[in-house]
Amino acid sequence: MIVRIMGRGQWVLEPEHLIELNELDRQLEDAVEKGDQEALAASLRALSEGVRRLGVEVPDDVIAESDLVLPDTDASVEEVRELLDSTSEYYGIFPDADGELAEGDQESTVL
Numbered sequence: 001m002i003v004r005i006m007g008r009g010q011w012v013l014e015p016e017h018l019i020e021l022n023e024l025d026r027q028l029e030d031a032v033e034k035g036d037q038e039a040l041a042a043s044l045r046a047l048s049e050g051v052r053r054l055g056v057e058v059p060d061d062v063i064a065e066s067d068l069v070l071p072d073t074d075a076s077v078e079e080v081r082e083l084l085d086s087t088s089e090y091y092g093i094f095p096d097a098d099g100e101l102a103e104g105d106q107e108s109t110v111l
Contacts, residue, residue, distance in 0.1 A: 011055030025092035
């Protein structure tokens with residue numbers, strides 16, 4: 001899975017990384033549900049840090065389509081709510097760890 005962090009670049013994540021990120025994603029959903037901008041910003045920072053820590057950065061000279069885009073940490077509750085509404089196949093921004101991701105995704109392994 002390739003994740004773009006707005007303004008930062010792209011990272012390749014393996015399916016097992018989603019287990020940790022799913023918990024952070026749930027915190028983000030809770031913040032949006034409560035309309036808590038401060039908690040949302042903290043959740044977005046934690047998700048961004050998690051992606052960068054767990055993933056492998058895609059080199060700048062490689063053009064790859066992102067599987068999902070993580071909003072910038074200054075995104076509003078309403079902006080993230082709209083994003084969550086548009087990702088109905090997921091339970092949050094990230095798909096569940098036991099979802100339809102296949103290890104060895106050809107595009108991700110090439111990078």
